[in-house]
Amino acid sequence: MLHFNSGACNACDIEVVALLSPRYDIERFGILLEPSPRHADVLLVTGAVTRQCADRLKRIYEQMPEPKFVVAIGACACSGGVFEGNYNVLGGADKVIPVDVYIPGCPPKPEAIIDGVLKLLKKSRKGKNRNE
């Protein structure tokens, strides 16, 4: 998986990093954080999408190999959250790229993020894509 912050306040981001730490240890599910979009299957997006970031978010998504999935973490990535309606904010991640799983919360607890990612894994194992 790859993590990209498209305009978050860092709260979701530190919870994403906490997933890697010993208490939550997401590696036990075979999930690894990748540094490059070219090596990732799942994109974790945090934060509302700002006008300056929109371009980059789209490019990162396009660089990922198929099949690929997107998880929107936190209220802002789901809908724009508290920043909805600000001049420099486009809205949630789905304004720019397709999203498969929405994990609301401000920020969602690491357990919630794990649950969301596992739901995605289950779904992808069944061979379903987002249109089904």
Next chain:
Amino acid sequence: MSEKEQEILQKLREELGDRIIQVQTTRNEKLLIQVKIGAHKDAIRKLLNEDRNAGVSAITGVDLGDVISIMYHIRVHGDVITIKVEVPKENAKTTTICDIIPGADFHEREVSDLFGVTFEGHPNPKRLILPDDWPQNIFPLRKDVETANLIRTLDSRKSLYNEKNVAEGENVKIVFGPQHPALIEPEMFSLEVDGEIVKRVEPRIGYVHRGIEKATEQRTYLQNIYLVERICGICNACHAACFCQTVEEIMGLNIPARAKYLRTIILELNRIHSHMLLLGHAGTEIGYETFFHYMWRDREPIMDVVEMLTGNRVLASFITIGGVRRDIDEKMIPKIKEKLAILKNKLPFYKNLFENDPTIKMRTKNVGILSRKDALKLCVVGPVARGSGVKMDVRKDEPYAAYGEIPFNMVTYDDGDSWARLMVRLDEISEGLDIIEYALENLPSGPYRVRAPRVVPAGEAIDRVEAPRGELFYYIKSNNTAYPERVKVRTPTFSNIRSFVNIAEGSNIADIPASLVSLDPCFSCTDR
């Protein structure tokens, strides 16, 4: 006004004479001196000569209708003195102060972006915080710009995707960010390199600019507490504390002693978890991943305490205008102490690691040096300043919450390298644990909040808080309604990030991530 301030004011009167238009004080007794256009530079030079530790704390723009008021908040003897000039909106320009104090660089560029003020003679007047394709003559923080119309104008353009390609040009450029494994947040630094050595650095911030300052004007004070907390998820309690303090100053509201202690506890918890997160992150950047896992494992008890106290792990929503939102339960205190002891017992191990581990020493000692002189020139704050031997800490200079009553030490190191900056944070963790312990033991009884009115009387105030990354600055102007007229937030990283250019130029490219992390940059703070 203190005697010191009287004396400084007298000296300014002698220097400037009739070029001083007006002398005022804010609601919390901070000097505000309005001078004629062009005289601000002489006034600021005089203030900088007053104190060798003086520097620019922030520059605020306020739209007053026909004129734009530019306020230079100068830190003198630990306090803030403001020099104000008013420039006509039609032809908004003034002269730069970068030549007398280089740390004003980013502050001026921000005002230029958001208010359309030209700072004549600025060394690098490029766009800083707004997107690359932002229309030339729209300045979002001016009052005549209405958010809904602005969004319509921006959305009506052909393409939403117009990020500039900075990799073009003659020299070899390495683009570091906005998506990079060493950066958790999106921000871009283009590095011009010659072999392994970095020759020039051009930071481009603004990727996380959400327009929060404008948004505060459309929300009530109570709603704004939750908004300002989301400027930064890491130091959220500091933002809430600084915002509430400033509003309380305007209202003239005194909060109960118990609330002050509870605020101190949450502020210190904030600092500890933020420092641990940074130290762990620094571990990954120097190629020491085990250290990251150790730090983050031991950080979890702190998160548990925050959850116990506030009901949430990260965004606390604990501090409110008039006090705090929840009281502490007597039964909770031993549990909190137990959790804090887990961390306290681990600290000697980390201290030993930092002092003796060859990996840490090789990657951080004598790397990313910021001399004391440069630190002062660039107006850095917090652990970055303290790592370069500058004695500066708002908790000591101008005590807020219960810091005036709790004994603690200010940590400084003179080395000025990455190692010193990390050591400052490690030592502050143990100071923080002691502060919390003291506060829990001496917690005053009584109410934990007082009711505050929703409408805030007209006035202005400046307040500061020592956030984990340094001095956090708020300026609030109210207009006798439930909505603020202007909220200016100057975050610590905004002051610190300019120094990265000086640190990085001439250093080895492999040291770039580690030196950047040692500044503990928080870009969601920087961009707002």
